[in-house]
Amino acid sequence: MFENLSIPVGPSSCAEATTAKEAAFRIDYPLPAARNTRIIALDAEAAEIVRAASELEWGEARFYVTSDPGTELVTMDGETVALEGEIAESNTLVMVSVSGENAAAMAHLGEVCYNQGIMTAGLAMTPGDLDSDALHHLRPHARVLLVPAEPDDLVELLWATRA
Amino acid sequence: MLRTEINELLTQTGPGTPMGELFRRYWQPVLLAEELPENDCPPVRVKVLSERLIAFRDSSGRYGLMDEFCAHRGASLWFGRNEENGLRCPYHGWKYDVTGQAVDVPSEADNGNFCASVKLKSYPMVKLGDVLFAYLGDPAKQPPLPEWEAYTVPEGQVFTSKRLQECNWLQALEGGIDSSHVTFLHGGNLESDPLFKGSKGNEYNKGDLKPFFEVVDYEGGLLIGARRNAEEDTYYWRVTPWVLPNFTMVPPRGDHPVHGHFWVPIDDENCWAYSFDYHPTRKLTDVEVAAMRAGKGVHSANDAAYRPLANKDNDYLMDREAQRRGETYSGIEGIALQDSSLQESMGPIVDRTKERLVATDAGIIKARQKLRKAALALQEGVEPVGNRPQDQKVRSVAKVLPREQAFVDGIGEAMRAEPGKPHTTV
Numbered sequence: 001m002f003e004n005l006s007i008p009v010g011p012s013s014c015a016e017a018t019t020a021k022e023a024a025f026r027i028d029y030p031l032p033a034a035r036n037t038r039i040i041a042l043d044a045e046a047a048e049i050v051r052a053a054s055e056l057e058w059g060e061a062r063f064y065v066t067s068d069p070g071t072e073l074v075t076m077d078g079e080t081v082a083l084e085g086e087i088a089e090s091n092t093l094v095m096v097s098v099s100g101e102n103a104a105a106m107a108h109l110g111e112v113c114y115n116q117g118i119m120t121a122g123l124a125m126t127p128g129d130l131d132s133d134a135l136h137h138l139r140p141h142a143r144v145l146l147v148p149a150e151p152d153d154l155v156e157l158l159w160a161t162r163a
Numbered sequence: 164m165l166r167t168e169i170n171e172l173l174t175q176t177g178p179g180t181p182m183g184e185l186f187r188r189y190w191q192p193v194l195l196a197e198e199l200p201e202n203d204c205p206p207v208r209v210k211v212l213s214e215r216l217i218a219f220r221d222s223s224g225r226y227g228l229m230d231e232f233c234a235h236r237g238a239s240l241w242f243g244r245n246e247e248n249g250l251r252c253p254y255h256g257w258k259y260d261v262t263g264q265a266v267d268v269p270s271e272a273d274n275g276n277f278c279a280s281v282k283l284k285s286y287p288m289v290k291l292g293d294v295l296f297a298y299l300g301d302p303a304k305q306p307p308l309p310e311w312e313a314y315t316v317p318e319g320q321v322f323t324s325k326r327l328q329e330c331n332w333l334q335a336l337e338g339g340i341d342s343s344h345v346t347f348l349h350g351g352n353l354e355s356d357p358l359f360k361g362s363k364g365n366e367y368n369k370g371d372l373k374p375f376f377e378v379v380d381y382e383g384g385l386l387i388g389a390r391r392n393a394e395e396d397t398y399y400w401r402v403t404p405w406v407l408p409n410f411t412m413v414p415p416r417g418d419h420p421v422h423g424h425f426w427v428p429i430d431d432e433n434c435w436a437y438s439f440d441y442h443p444t445r446k447l448t449d450v451e452v453a454a455m456r457a458g459k460g461v462h463s464a465n466d467a468a469y470r471p472l473a474n475k476d477n478d479y480l481m482d483r484e485a486q487r488r489g490e491t492y493s494g495i496e497g498i499a500l501q502d503s504s505l506q507e508s509m510g511p512i513v514d515r516t517k518e519r520l521v522a523t524d525a526g527i528i529k530a531r532q533k534l535r536k537a538a539l540a541l542q543e544g545v546e547p548v549g550n551r552p553q554d555q556k557v558r559s560v561a562k563v564l565p566r567e568q569a570f571v572d573g574i575g576e577a578m579r580a581e582p583g584k585p586h587t588t589v
Binding site: 013014015017018019020022023026031092094119120121130131135136139140142143144145146147148149150152153156157159160161162 | 376
């Protein structure tokens, strides 16, 4: 198995570099700005979950509600804004669905994100239900799907990805 | 990203820690059966969950797992004489049976009565397949014996290896549920490794380098589905089960054996990867077993102490030429070492406050959440899942499904282990 391999000569860099002592010398600096995540609720129940999450402290995350056809978004303050402008600087879009309504909006969001190279994630908030309209309508348009998601999954996902 | 206190909660598994208590609700692999090959064979040191233990097999074939150190003066029983149904400390002759009970203290005049008062802490240990499993928790909470399919198939259908990994258990586990790294790190192995090559699934793997992921919450843990384009109206699904706290399986390829891992904490800075291959309907062939022993598939070529021959002391035998030629993506030979080299490079316990997770890490994020919740719930008296037979009778699956079908529906009973049932594979 190990014939003809170029075996390093001299002290091993990996053995020295992987100790806890060496870990202390890793450069400590503030991490770059948070991800520009957009979180979009696709029905009334999802809007409640998204609103609750929006009240926590976030970096660059912004929260919206939309419905078919999905070209316009409504902010948590009730302002209507154009999708294109809101996601121009985004790198991740999270779609949240409970009822599975507004499938056309999901498709539109997915298409716009695909064309602009924006990562899409979907949360089918249907606790205990592995087969739902939310799942079926989100699936084609979300590169990552949590099934079934619970309300704190949204917060966990945003927190873990530094939104 | 994790807060420091959550990182510590998840990575510390010693006695009295929340995660340590969670682990102590499960039977865990602690030795390969080959390490105690016959009655009265030499005892073996075991360190698991930050506890120093000694394992032995007595004259009657019973297995014992107990405190490594003699109750008298604290000498290691590794030096002990394994004879006549007990392990005798060579220092002053104190002898213990497989339950840790002293059965002979020859220097004491009141030998019998004194013996009754001396007992080392001990744990039950049983042989299942080619692995010895032990339970280190509260005897009153001991779950049924594990029923992982790999350890219920007939003799000759399973092969298990173990490999030292010099980092915290969670780093290793997270590699096991991180489906998005496979395309990159292991991409070169699909058609060269004898335990992977030749399947139709490999073509789908290579034909779609940007899989979609579905992370499905199920009772025993998670099912992580990776879907790739197959034919015009179908997807190729690879479904990886994770069962709490440290069991993962790899989806099958063709008629090759199915593999998986237990990631067992030794202490907070080291773990064992117990890696198995089994076939549900046939014996493993001599060629397959030879490949496994040689370190192919998910296994590694190891020294007598189960440390990989390619390790951090020799820079994992890094081969820059092979990396340049594209034979291996990282320059490291073998899937197991490709993973462990990078996971060890993160340091003994990676600082997760510094990481930059992305949406495709959703499986890792969800697994951490479930581990944290389970550990904290146990502190409140809520018993965990994953230690019940119904959670353990799970299979990984590879299947081509119509595009509109949810994979959980599509795979149906295929993920449920049943004796003699062929696995679902592509």
